[in-house]
Amino acid sequence: MLSVLCLAAGYIIAGQWIGACAAILMVPAWLFVRKHPDAWLPSICLFTSVGLAVVGRLTGSPPGLMICSSGVALAVWDLLFLDNTMGVNSSKEQIRQYENKHLQALALALGSGLLVTFLGRLLNLQIPFVVMMLLVALLLFGFERIWGTIKKQSIH
Amino acid sequence: MNDRTLTVGLMIFILLIVALITRNGDIAWMILPFLVYLGVGILQTPNLEKLSFSVKRKLEQTRSTGILSIVVGVSLQNKALETVHLAIHEAAQAGMKIIDGELSQWATLKPGESTELNYSFTAARGDYSWESLRFMVSDPLGLIESEMILPANATIQVRPQIKKFKAISLRPQNTVHSPGSIPARLGGRGTDFFGIREYHSGDPLRTLDWRLTARHPHKLFTKEFEQEEIAEIGLILDARQRTDLRIGNESLFEHSIGATASLAEMFLHQGHRVSLHVFGGTMLNAFPGYGKTQLHRIMSCLSKAKIEAESRALGSLDFIPIRMFPNHALIIVISSLTSTDRSLFQRLRAYGYQAFLISPDPIDFASSMLSQDPTNQLAIRAARIERRLQLNEIAQLHIPVIDWQVRQPLFPLVRNALTRSRGQREF
Numbered sequence: 001m002l003s004v005l006c007l008a009a010g011y012i013i014a015g016q017w018i019g020a021c022a023a024i025l026m027v028p029a030w031l032f033v034r035k036h037p038d039a040w041l042p043s044i045c046l047f048t049s050v051g052l053a054v055v056g057r058l059t060g061s062p063p064g065l066m067i068c069s070s071g072v073a074l075a076v077w078d079l080l081f082l083d084n085t086m087g088v089n090s091s092k093e094q095i096r097q098y099e100n101k102h103l104q105a106l107a108l109a110l111g112s113g114l115l116v117t118f119l120g121r122l123l124n125l126q127i128p129f130v131v132m133m134l135l136v137a138l139l140l141f142g143f144e145r146i147w148g149t150i151k152k153q154s155i156h
Numbered sequence: 157m158n159d160r161t162l163t164v165g166l167m168i169f170i171l172l173i174v175a176l177i178t179r180n181g182d183i184a185w186m187i188l189p190f191l192v193y194l195g196v197g198i199l200q201t202p203n204l205e206k207l208s209f210s211v212k213r214k215l216e217q218t219r220s221t222g223i224l225s226i227v228v229g230v231s232l233q234n235k236a237l238e239t240v241h242l243a244i245h246e247a248a249q250a251g252m253k254i255i256d257g258e259l260s261q262w263a264t265l266k267p268g269e270s271t272e273l274n275y276s277f278t279a280a281r282g283d284y285s286w287e288s289l290r291f292m293v294s295d296p297l298g299l300i301e302s303e304m305i306l307p308a309n310a311t312i313q314v315r316p317q318i319k320k321f322k323a324i325s326l327r328p329q330n331t332v333h334s335p336g337s338i339p340a341r342l343g344g345r346g347t348d349f350f351g352i353r354e355y356h357s358g359d360p361l362r363t364l365d366w367r368l369t370a371r372h373p374h375k376l377f378t379k380e381f382e383q384e385e386i387a388e389i390g391l392i393l394d395a396r397q398r399t400d401l402r403i404g405n406e407s408l409f410e411h412s413i414g415a416t417a418s419l420a421e422m423f424l425h426q427g428h429r430v431s432l433h434v435f436g437g438t439m440l441n442a443f444p445g446y447g448k449t450q451l452h453r454i455m456s457c458l459s460k461a462k463i464e465a466e467s468r469a470l471g472s473l474d475f476i477p478i479r480m481f482p483n484h485a486l487i488i489v490i491s492s493l494t495s496t497d498r499s500l501f502q503r504l505r506a507y508g509y510q511a512f513l514i515s516p517d518p519i520d521f522a523s524s525m526l527s528q529d530p531t532n533q534l535a536i537r538a539a540r541i542e543r544r545l546q547l548n549e550i551a552q553l554h555i556p557v558i559d560w561q562v563r564q565p566l567f568p569l570v571r572n573a574l575t576r577s578r579g580q581r582e583f
Contacts, residue, residue: 043159070189074189095261
């Protein structure tokens with residue numbers, strides 16, 4: 001709901017009423033996915049929410065609200081998966097402990113992620129395009145290495 | 157790596173491309189929460205080389221009759237020095253029905269801590285075994301998962317249910333020279349009077365017939381009693397695919413299994429020597445033996461018996477290795493029969509075996525499922541006539557035949573057949 005609220009508020013501030021309506025339509029979509037968290041439905045909702053945030057930013061909505069919206073959408077998506085996996089089993093002590101650890105890790109990841117994002121936006125860095133491309137290439141290379149390590153671990 | 161990791165990675169990649177195309181810094185900043193989320197997952201992924209677990213699987217019993225539920229307990233202890241997050245998933249085997257507990261368990265285990273997965277199930281007849289435990293170790297967010305497989309052996313045998321039959325007094329033509337309950341038509345030690353003969357040196361004095369001795373001076377006579385011995389019984393169970401009939405969850409073969417188990421239990425309880433041969437795609441044997449150990453062997457064979465597609469060479473009962481049964485044994489064949497099975501009974505008679513046929517009626521078994529239209533009724537009638545003719549042909553070989561409609565209790569039919577046969581001095 002917070003994700004949708006941020007989206008809708010951003011669109012309303014920018015005067016994009018169609019965007020605001022589209023954002024509000026995400027409420028029933030998330031509620032439907034909550035009842036039927038099968039297969040790719042939560043991921044489709046996540047992509048739609050982030051897509052709306054990107055469009056909103058490109059059409060002049062406040063960037064803080066859009067970033068917040070995409071971050072919260074990520075949290076909702078993660079919690080839906082957790083809910084789906086645990087099912088009705090969540091009464092046992094050890095499972096509750098598992099859930100708590102998951103929630104702590106999620107709060108740490110998103111809290112620090114959003115904090116760093118907002119702090120970073122305060123710094124007005126002017127990076128030349130060539131340097132930006134190099135950074136992106138470095139990032140992709142890093143990803144490839146991490147991916148390789150993960151795969152190796154999974155096989156192990 | 158799972159679908160969620162892929163989704164987050166794809167999202168980062170798409171946002172990066174969009175940020176580059178639009179040259180919008182705010183969209184680039186949107187990537188950061190996703191990156192941190194993925195980074196937290198990667199950083200908290202446990203090092204598999206440092207992980208150590210101990211697994212124990214416990215079963216309350218190793219044998220069951222399938223009526224009572226079987227309780228399985230799996231305990232997993234973390235022996236590593238770091239906390240691990242894991243998900244255990246047990247797979248239910250074919251034939252199992254979970255009635256209590258869960259097959260999945262999630263836990264966060266600190267060093268030394270353990271978790272338990274308990275469930276109970278009922279199962280159809282058969283052998284069930286577990287060799288290992290599979291579980292996933294992951295970071296707290298469940299992004300990077302690694303599968304671990306540790307040995308955790310256990311087996312259980314679900315045996316056929318036995319309907320206890322009362323003792324039937326057999327009178328076979330031949331007996332095994334071992335003390336038992338069947339009058340052997342031989343003089344010797346026993347309880348029933350058998351006859352009188354002249355005294356032989358070594359006869360115990362208490363068996364002397366004093367009255368007859370008094371009437372014949374200078375001669376001594378000894379009373380003889382009928383020896384009581386055990387019978388040699390061979391059971392042949394037909395497990396060919398062509399003789400089985402399955403309607404819904406019910407199978408004609410399961411009725412045959414139940415009948416074989418009950419007969420084996422009854423004969424062994426009476427002290428007879430019993431052997432079993434299961435003839436089908438997979439052949440199983442329990443060689444002749446006595447007592448509880450033999451009952452365990454037979455029940456083990458019956459729990460393993462299943463209907464499998466047999467090769468053409470094993471399609472006929474002619475290929476049963478009947479010489480595995482001792483000479484002159486009483487052979488009980490449990491088969492719903494096909495049209496070419498008469499020759500087995502001819503062979504049994506030719507080899508000098510006594511035979512007895514219990515034939516579960518497939519027509520009666522199937523007729524309840526068929527609609528009562530005239531065509532079906534005509535077909536059922538024709539099939540019944542064909543079956544009656546086949547059973548009559550076998551009966552003409554002096555082989556008692558029980559045409560068993562499986563919804564009827566078997567014991568009265570067996571008792572009546574054996575009693576009738578006893579009058580004919582067959583058994």
